[in-house]
Amino acid sequence: MASHIKIFDTTLRDGEQSPGCSMNLQEKLQVAKQLERLKVDVIEAGFAIASPGDFAAVQAVAQAVKNCRVASLARALPEDIDRAYEAVKYAEAPRIHTFIATSDIHMKYKLKASKEEVLERAVSMVKYAKKYCSDIEFSAEDASRSEVAFLYEIFEAVIKAGATVINIPDTVGYTTPDEFYNLILNIKNNVPNIDLAEISVHCHNDLGLAVANTVAAAKAGATQLECTINGIGERAGNAALEEIVMALNTRKDVYGFTTGIETTEIYPASRLVSKLTGMRIQHNKAIVGDNAFAHESGIHQHGVLAHKSTYEIMTPESVGLTKNKLILGKHSGRHAFEERLKSLGYHLSKEELNKTFQEFKNLADKKKVVYDKDLEALVEEKSVNTKEIYKLGQFVINSGNTITSTAIVKLWNNEEEVEKVATGHGPVDAAFKAIDKIVGNGFTLEDYALNSVTEGEDAQGEAVVKIKLDEDIYNGRGISTDVVEASIKAYINAINKMLNELAWQEE
Numbered sequence: 001m002a003s004h005i006k007i008f009d010t011t012l013r014d015g016e017q018s019p020g021c022s023m024n025l026q027e028k029l030q031v032a033k034q035l036e037r038l039k040v041d042v043i044e045a046g047f048a049i050a051s052p053g054d055f056a057a058v059q060a061v062a063q064a065v066k067n068c069r070v071a072s073l074a075r076a077l078p079e080d081i082d083r084a085y086e087a088v089k090y091a092e093a094p095r096i097h098t099f100i101a102t103s104d105i106h107m108k109y110k111l112k113a114s115k116e117e118v119l120e121r122a123v124s125m126v127k128y129a130k131k132y133c134s135d136i137e138f139s140a141e142d143a144s145r146s147e148v149a150f151l152y153e154i155f156e157a158v159i160k161a162g163a164t165v166i167n168i169p170d171t172v173g174y175t176t177p178d179e180f181y182n183l184i185l186n187i188k189n190n191v192p193n194i195d196l197a198e199i200s201v202h203c204h205n206d207l208g209l210a211v212a213n214t215v216a217a218a219k220a221g222a223t224q225l226e227c228t229i230n231g232i233g234e235r236a237g238n239a240a241l242e243e244i245v246m247a248l249n250t251r252k253d254v255y256g257f258t259t260g261i262e263t264t265e266i267y268p269a270s271r272l273v274s275k276l277t278g279m280r281i282q283h284n285k286a287i288v289g290d291n292a293f294a295h296e297s298g299i300h301q302h303g304v305l306a307h308k309s310t311y312e313i314m315t316p317e318s319v320g321l322t323k324n325k326l327i328l329g330k331h332s333g334r335h336a337f338e339e340r341l342k343s344l345g346y347h348l349s350k351e352e353l354n355k356t357f358q359e360f361k362n363l364a365d366k367k368k369v370v371y372d373k374d375l376e377a378l379v380e381e382k383s384v385n386t387k388e389i390y391k392l393g394q395f396v397i398n399s400g401n402t403i404t405s406t407a408i409v410k411l412w413n414n415e416e417e418v419e420k421v422a423t424g425h426g427p428v429d430a431a432f433k434a435i436d437k438i439v440g441n442g443f444t445l446e447d448y449a450l451n452s453v454t455e456g457e458d459a460q461g462e463a464v465v466k467i468k469l470d471e472d473i474y475n476g477r478g479i480s481t482d483v484v485e486a487s488i489k490a491y492i493n494a495i496n497k498m499l500n501e502l503a504w505q506e507e
């Protein structure tokens with residue numbers, strides 16, 4: 001009989017540690033609800049002590065999610081554990097995830113602590129956490145570069161102290177599949193009380209081996225696999241959930257494992273995380289890249305036409321990629337619109353649906369056919385609950401290759417209309433400078449990217465803007481058939497998110 005593997009998703013914690021991938025509370029809730037639809041076993045919702053915003057997000061996810069375990073990360077410190085429990089205690093199934101580094105390098109240079117001190121802290125903090133919560137995960141950070149005998153000792157001790165899950169991270173993405181397989185097998189065979197805990201692994205992708213190492217560990221006996229949507233995470237990222245799950249699914253003959261994942265929710269989850277973090281998916285990315293199921297060359301096309309199995313090892317439908325059956329355009333109604341959104345993984349409230357339907361009609365007036373990607377862009381732009389403190393009124397731009405660009409931008413701020421003029425290097429720069437004059441600055445533009453959402457002369461442009469205030473990054477998105485308008489909308493969207501967050505912090 002196939003044995004069961006649990007999927008622990010850390011998109012909202014380790015994924016969010018990717019530079020520029022911060023999400024606000026509403027965005028994290030959206031991701032958490034999608035992870036619930038995906039049926040992951042555990043959602044690591046954040047690192048509660050990291051900031052008031054992280055704390056609030058972990059708490060909100062714990063309250064909103066009903067069918068998954070919800071974890072918060074905590075260092076091996078009482079104040080971290082207090083904060084973690086305070087945030088996850090509302091969950092149906094709360095977990096405290098505490099960690100401490102066990103490698104000589106980390107103990108010597110980072111923690112400045114001896115092995116004995118680290119062992120003592122690990123045990124006492126697991127006992128401390130156990131007073132709050134029955135489900136305690138303990139991670140030996142940098143395990144793959146730790147002395148193996150020390151790992152046996154610390155895992156035995158924390159299990160004795162009450163840890164229910166022991167996690168073996170390859171924190172710096174250093175290990176290889178054979179080596180990691182042996183490490184997991186050795187831990188299984190040399191930690192006397194190992195049967196009292198679940199074995200988990202957590203791999204990073206610095207050498208591009210995160211997924212290979214993770215599935216090797218599963219083969220050796222790990223039953224919880226930690227991963228993120230699209231593989232986002234610290235540095236080169238974490239093991240990608242979609243790749244692990246589809247590898248186990250497609251090669252059941254080799255691995256013999258099942259997961260509880262609803263694979264048809266993979267594609268919507270991937271799009272959602274990409275949109276909310278502004279982290280684009282490379283076209284040839286396995287499972288969820290634009291080309292993952294595309295066949296370009298004649299011999300392949302011929303083969304696929306004869307029988308899909310010639311060049312497809314899994315179906316696009318199995319990961320939630322559906323072919324358009326109904327063409328959406330300006331004559332379409334609410335039913336077809338809602339149906340298509342559901343098939344893309346968007347479950348909107350009535351109010352959100354009505355608002356988005358109006359936007360869809362406006363767009364359909366400008367475009368002959370509204371494609372799925374247009375819809376995704378539209379929903380992502382509209383559905384995140386950011387109060388529109390500033391709204392675009394009008395803009396006029398005078399630009400050319402022999403003149404300095406000048407922009408006149410009018411924004412609505414509540415009932416008041418404010419207009420400013422600025423010059424800049426090109427129309428977008430001029431418009432952003434005019435907006436800066438209205439809003440006041442203090443923040444800087446960190447990144448700006450423009451992509452075409454669909455093809456053709458009526459394609460929509462999607463602008464993604466990242467602005468930075470102190471250490472915080474805010475992503476904004478805007479779409480329009482006019483790229484300058486898309487850029488202005490994205491800039492205003494990022495500013496609104498920043499102002500929403502500041503207002504929330506003041507409350």
Ligand SMILES: CC(=O)SCCNC(=O)CCNC(=O)[C@H](O)C(C)(C)COP(=O)(O)OP(=O)(O)OC[C@H]1O[C@@H](n2cnc3c(N)ncnc32)[C@H](O)[C@@H]1OP(=O)(O)O
Nearest residue numbers: 017047049050051075076077099100101110111141171234
């Ligand atoms: C491998 C990983 O992914 S670990 C998770 C990494 N994620 C993050 O760090 C994101 C969130 N982090 C933060 O917001 C901040 O780092 C905080 C709030 C946790 C701590 O901030 P600060 O108190 O300013 O400390 P700072 O980050 O500069 O340094 C880390 C401190 O924690 C200590 N520390 C690191 N790991 C652990 C641990 N597992 N258990 C106990 N202490 C630890 C370090 O030794 C250092 O201690 P020191 O201040 O006594 O020298």
Ligand SMILES: CC(C)C(=O)C(=O)O
Nearest residue numbers: 099139141142169171
């Ligand atoms: C906190 C731990 C699990 C981690 O993220 C790592 O070691 O990579």
Ligand SMILES: [Mg+2]
Nearest residue numbers: 014171202234
């Ligand atoms: Mg990690």
